[in-house]
Amino acid sequence: MKHSQRYNDNKSKIDRFVEYEVDEAFDKLKSTSNAKFNETVEVAVNLGVDPRHADQIVRGTCSLPHGTGKVVRVLVLAKGPKQEEAKNAGADYVGLEDYVEKIQSGWTDVDAIVATPDVMGIIGKLGRVLGPRGLMPNPKSGTVTMDVAEAVQAVKGGRIDFRTDKFGILHAVIGKSSFEKQQLIENLQEFIRTVLRLKPPVAKGQYVKNVTICSTLGPGVKINRAALLSSLK
Secondary structure, rough: OOOHHHHHHHOOOOOOOOEOOHHHHHHHHHHHHHOOOOEEEEEEEEEEEOOOOOHHEEEEEOOOOOOOOOOOEEEEEEEHHHHHHHHHHHHOEEOOOOHHHHOOOOOOOEEEEEEEEHHHHHHHHHHHHHHHHHHOOOHHOEEEEOHHHHHHHHHHOOOEEOOOOOEEEEEEEEEOOOOOOOOOOHHHHHHHHHHHHHHOOOOOOOOOOEEEEEEEEOOEEEEEHHHHHHHOO
16 A cells, blocks of 8 residues: 555654653654644554453443543433433433434434433344444443433543454544643553453453554554553552
8 A cells, every 4th residue: 555755754753663651652643643634542452352252352431531532422312301311411412213213214423322221122123223333322331321411421521432352452542633642641541540440350461462552644653561551550
C-alpha cells in the first residue's frame, strides 16, 4: 500500500522497536497527530489470555475521567415514566415500538442503546441487527437498567465498553488528539486500572503483554509496560 508523504514523515519519527516511557510516548503521539481534523486516540492492549475459553474473555466498561471527546447519540427503549426520565437525562432518542420498527427496517444511527429490563422481551428480536454493530443492550455493560438517567449520563459522559477480540487484544478510545497530554495519560491509566481489576482468575503468566497507542491517521507508538504499570501506583 502506498502511503502519503505526511504518513511517511510521521512514521519516521517513531522507532517501532522501542517501547517509550509514558510521557515520551504521548509526546510522540501528539507530534504525529497532524491531520486536518481532530483525530481520535486509541489504545490496543495485548493480554495474556486465551479468548477461546469463556472464562478468559475480558469484558467491561470504564468511565474515563476526561471523557472520549466524542458526541454520543443515545437511544433509550423504555415504557411510560422511564421515557420522560430518559428525555430529562439528555437521551437523543426515546421510545419503544416505533424505534423497534425503525431498527428492523435497518436504522441504527446511534452510538449506544439503553433499555429497561421489562422491554428486553420486545427488543430481543433485534439481536441480529444490533449484535454485529455492538449496540445490543446488555446488563454487563450497564445498558440494561431501570436507572436510565444514570446510564444515559454515564454513556454521554465518557463511559466506554470493551471486550477482547479473538486474538486476546483490547481496543479502546481514550480521547482526542486535541486533549492535553496529561488528560490522555490519565484516561489511559484509568483504562488500564480497570483492565487489571478484570483479570480472569485462570489467566497465567504475564497478563498485560504490551500496550500501543495511536491516533486515527498516525503510526502506533509502543509504551513501556513496566513504566506504565508503575505509574498506576
